[in-house]
Amino acid sequence: MKNPTLRRVLVVTTAVSASLGGGIAVAAWTSSGSGAATAKATTASAPTTGTASAITSGLLYPGATGTAKLLVNNPNPYPVVVTRVAAGTGAPTGSGGIGTCTTTGVSWQVQTPQSAVPAGGSTTLTLTDAVAMGSTVDDGCQGAVFSIPVVVTVASS
Amino acid sequence: MSRILLAAGMATVACALAITGLVAVGDAKAEAAWLKTGAGASAAKAVMLAVPGPPAVTAKSCTGSPYSISLSWSYTGSLPPQFEIYGATNKNGTPAIIGTSTATAVTLTGLTARPAVLSVRASAGSWHSVRSTETDGC
Numbered sequence: 160m161k162n163p164t165l166r167r168v169l170v171v172t173t174a175v176s177a178s179l180g181g182g183i184a185v186a187a188w189t190s191s192g193s194g195a196a197t198a199k200a201t202t203a204s205a206p207t208t209g210t211a212s213a214i215t216s217g218l219l220y221p222g223a224t225g226t227a228k229l230l231v232n233n234p235n236p237y238p239v240v241v242t243r244v245a246a247g248t249g250a251p252t253g254s255g256g257i258g259t260c261t262t263t264g265v266s267w268q269v270q271t272p273q274s275a276v277p278a279g280g281s282t283t284l285t286l287t288d289a290v291a292m293g294s295t296v297d298d299g300c301q302g303a304v305f306s307i308p309v310v311v312t313v314a315s316s
Numbered sequence: 317m318s319r320i321l322l323a324a325g326m327a328t329v330a331c332a333l334a335i336t337g338l339v340a341v342g343d344a345k346a347e348a349a350w351l352k353t354g355a356g357a358s359a360a361k362a363v364m365l366a367v368p369g370p371p372a373v374t375a376k377s378c379t380g381s382p383y384s385i386s387l388s389w390s391y392t393g394s395l396p397p398q399f400e401i402y403g404a405t406n407k408n409g410t411p412a413i414i415g416t417s418t419a420t421a422v423t424l425t426g427l428t429a430r431p432a433v434l435s436v437r438a439s440a441g442s443w444h445s446v447r448s449t450e451t452d453g454c
Binding site: 203204205206207208210211213214215216218219220221222223225226227228229231235239242244247248253256257265267286289290292294296298300301302303304305306307308309310311312313314315316 | 349350351352353354355356357358359360361362363364365394396397440441442443
């Protein structure tokens with residue numbers, strides 16, 4: 160190894176190789192080849208709602224806000240979070256009151272509960288002050304249970 | 317010697333940059349979340365006003381105006397937002413509101429009209445129950 164130039168080249172090559180010792184994986188990712196890998200994403204399913212348990216507090220009356228219950232079903236094989244519950248299409252309806260309940264005066268307030276629903280499971284949300292009742296309400300709506308159309312948005316978690 | 321160190325340093329930096337870039341790509345994948353909306357229905361319930369039990373007089377001062385009287389009554393179910401207490405100066409008189417209460421008992425003072433007959437009704441906004449059976453007052 161009398162040739163100084165050749166000696167320098169060998170030393171530099173050795174040093175660079177040593178410093179790339181931890182980069183073996185990088186070299187593997189950047190290697191090329193032909194072929195096809197396949198993967199399929201799960202199709203996200205829309206959440207559904209069901210019949211919630213009885214409501215015993217936060218009852219409505221004219222001019223007041225009240226509590227709503229919402230049973231959210233998650234048909235997906237992964238957990239989700241309920242990010243938003245907004246008013247849906249159609250008017251709320253009331254039944255089971257002391258008389259005719261056509262003018263309910265009930266409206267929905269947008270909610271952002273961030274509640275978790277397990278994969279393939281259900282969760283009942285209790286949403287305080289989620290509904291409001293106006294001042295013009297049929298007297299027959301006393302004691303009625305209201306069904307309020309909503310749109311539920313969930314996000315994978 | 318300095319060339320050797322420079323070459324080794326550049327190679328190390330290049331390796332570090334490559335790994336950093338790959339980590340950033342991995343994070344971006346993890347942040348992806350699916351949003352899905354579905355229509356459904358929520359439920360709420362309204363108060364149902366019951367008829368209060370007839371009031372019972374627990375104390376009274378009926379010797380002259382202003383009158384005062386304490387009374388209580390029963391109520392089944394969850395309490396309504398308010399009770400209205402009605403008084404009339406005689407059994408066939410027109411009852412008028414002489415006080416309100418959020419509980420099932422109240423003491424009314426400073427009454428200028430003699431509360432000869434008393435009754436109570438539940439109230440929730442514009443909703444009212446039927447008045448209770450009347451009770452003798454002063």
